[in-house]
Amino acid sequence: MRAVLLALALALPLAGGVALAQTAPEPEEPSILPAGDGQEETFYACTACHSTSIIRRSAFNREQWDGLMDWMVEKQGMNPLEPAARRQIVDYLAQHFGPRPAARGRNPFRE
Numbered sequence: 580m581r582a583v584l585l586a587l588a589l590a591l592p593l594a595g596g597v598a599l600a601q602t603a604p605e606p607e608e609p610s611i612l613p614a615g616d617g618q619e620e621t622f623y624a625c626t627a628c629h630s631t632s633i634i635r636r637s638a639f640n641r642e643q644w645d646g647l648m649d650w651m652v653e654k655q656g657m658n659p660l661e662p663a664a665r666r667q668i669v670d671y672l673a674q675h676f677g678p679r680p681a682a683r684g685r686n687p688f689r690e
């Protein structure tokens with residue numbers, strides 16, 4: 580019975596289930612991430628454990644995102660990504676959530 584309930588709890592939000600909508604937070608959709616190659620892959624690989632907000636507020640270069648994948652696997656229990664998927668996801672993250680200009684100390688009003 581517990582397994583059935585667990586399966587339901589996992590399946591319903593994925594199916595856009597109505598029954599849990601009142602108690603569960605709004606389910607996120609891939610479109611919450613910027614459009615681009617790797618958007619869906621990133622969404623589905625990364626939202627198994629946390630929402631995208633932790634990703635969207637981050638600003639890392641490619642090397643840092645790549646290192647984060649190791650950290651996520653070693654310390655957080657993420658399933659290792661296939662090399663091709665990892666490349667695509669890290670490329671996507673670095674392109675859309677790279678270091679922000681302000682973080683490098685540039686003043687846009689002086690350029």
Ligand code: HEC
Pocket residue numbers: 621624625626627628629633634637647648651655656657658668672
């Ligand atoms: C197996 C579960 C799991 C998966 C899958 C996962 N994460 Fe995480 N992630 C975590 C946990 C746990 C934390 C730590 C949350 C905290 O500190 O409260 C975390 C933290 C983070 C952080 C914050 C790091 C920091 O402290 O600055 C980022 C960014 C992040 N994850 C990105 C991703 C991305 C991108 C993916 C997809 C490639 C992903 N996560 C997939 C479990 C996961």
